[in-house]
Amino acid sequence: MQIATWNVNSIKMRAEQVLGWLSDTQTTALLMQETKTLDEAFPREAFEAAGYRVFTCGQKTYNGVALAVRAEAVDAVEDIVCNIPGYPDAQKRLIAATLQLRDGRRLRVASAYFPNGQEVGADKYLYKLEWIAALTLWVRRELAREPLFVLGGDFNIAPSDADLWNPAEWRGKILASAPERSAWAGLLAAGLEDSWAQGLHAPETYSWWDYRMSAFEKNHGMRIDHLLASHAVIKDMDDVWIDARPRALEKPSDHAPVVMRISWPL
DNA sequence: ATGGCGTACACCGTACGA
Numbered sequence: 001m002q003i004a005t006w007n008v009n010s011i012k013m014r015a016e017q018v019l020g021w022l023s024d025t026q027t028t029a030l031l032m033q034e035t036k037t038l039d040e041a042f043p044r045e046a047f048e049a050a051g052y053r054v055f056t057c058g059q060k061t062y063n064g065v066a067l068a069v070r071a072e073a074v075d076a077v078e079d080i081v082c083n084i085p086g087y088p089d090a091q092k093r094l095i096a097a098t099l100q101l102r103d104g105r106r107l108r109v110a111s112a113y114f115p116n117g118q119e120v121g122a123d124k125y126l127y128k129l130e131w132i133a134a135l136t137l138w139v140r141r142e143l144a145r146e147p148l149f150v151l152g153g154d155f156n157i158a159p160s161d162a163d164l165w166n167p168a169e170w171r172g173k174i175l176a177s178a179p180e181r182s183a184w185a186g187l188l189a190a191g192l193e194d195s196w197a198q199g200l201h202a203p204e205t206y207s208w209w210d211y212r213m214s215a216f217e218k219n220h221g222m223r224i225d226h227l228l229a230s231h232a233v234i235k236d237m238d239d240v241w242i243d244a245r246p247r248a249l250e251k252p253s254d255h256a257p258v259v260m261r262i263s264w265p266l
Numbered sequence: 267a268t269g270g271c272g273t274a275c276a277c278c279g280t281a282c283g284a
Binding site for chain 2: 009010012013034036060061062116117118154156174175208210211212213222224251254
């Protein structure tokens with residue numbers, strides 16, 4: 001079984017690349033962010049024709065999250081929620097669903113698009129911290145009833161200076177500020193583990209590169225997309241990596257997929 | 267200090283992003 005998260009930066013622009021990548025990698029469940037599309041305009045038929053079920057929580061122009069799940073891997077998909085329960089928000093940044101897997105396991109997955117925050121101290125920054133606090137409370141509740149849980153997405157947080165190509169310039173700034181890193185630690189304290197900590201990774205491995213100034217070619221990137229999971233998932237994880245290949249295509253998303261392989265035979 | 271690039275909506279430029 002393979003689970004991936006990918007900020008696609010407009011699903012209408014990227015559907016062909018995403019479907020090609022799913023076909024190449026045989027990914028079981030893909031968590032998408034920044035679909036930037038109303039649910040009725042999501043290219044659902046193309047995903048279904050490729051053998052995936054799709055669940056969307058979208059809006060016009062901005063934000064938007066979605067799940068694509070291989071139909072043959074699940075008996076049912078249940079308890080779908082759009083946005084954080086109890087946290088009303090016009091911005092669509094979370095979708096979760098429980099996958100009743102063909103092997104009998106129940107796995108809850110959540111795709112999250114964390115607010116960017118714009119600048120430390122800005123209104124959008126306060127919203128970011130408030131949103132993460134609400135998410136953390138929700139994660140605690142979910143973990144109490146769903147032992148197999150994965151939270152993946154574009155966190156818009158670089159957990160350590162090693163996750164920035166130029167940490168000196170980002171010290172204390174948005175994506176790297178102490179309150180954001182403390183919020184990250186709070187998510188782990190709620191009962192999640194960072195899948196990345198399980199693997200051996202080359203230094204300067206990133207998940208996002210600016211479109212400008214040939215940042216990808218120079219590997220001027222950041223690692224801000226993550227897969228967290230409960231221990232019951234992490235203990236069965238074989239590998240985790242970032243697939244930078246799609247970033248080198250024509251008209252790419254500025255983010256690359258983060259992928260985890262779990263030993264369950266699906 | 268700005269823009270550098272890309273996307274969306276719909277203006278023929280603005281908002282937003284990380």
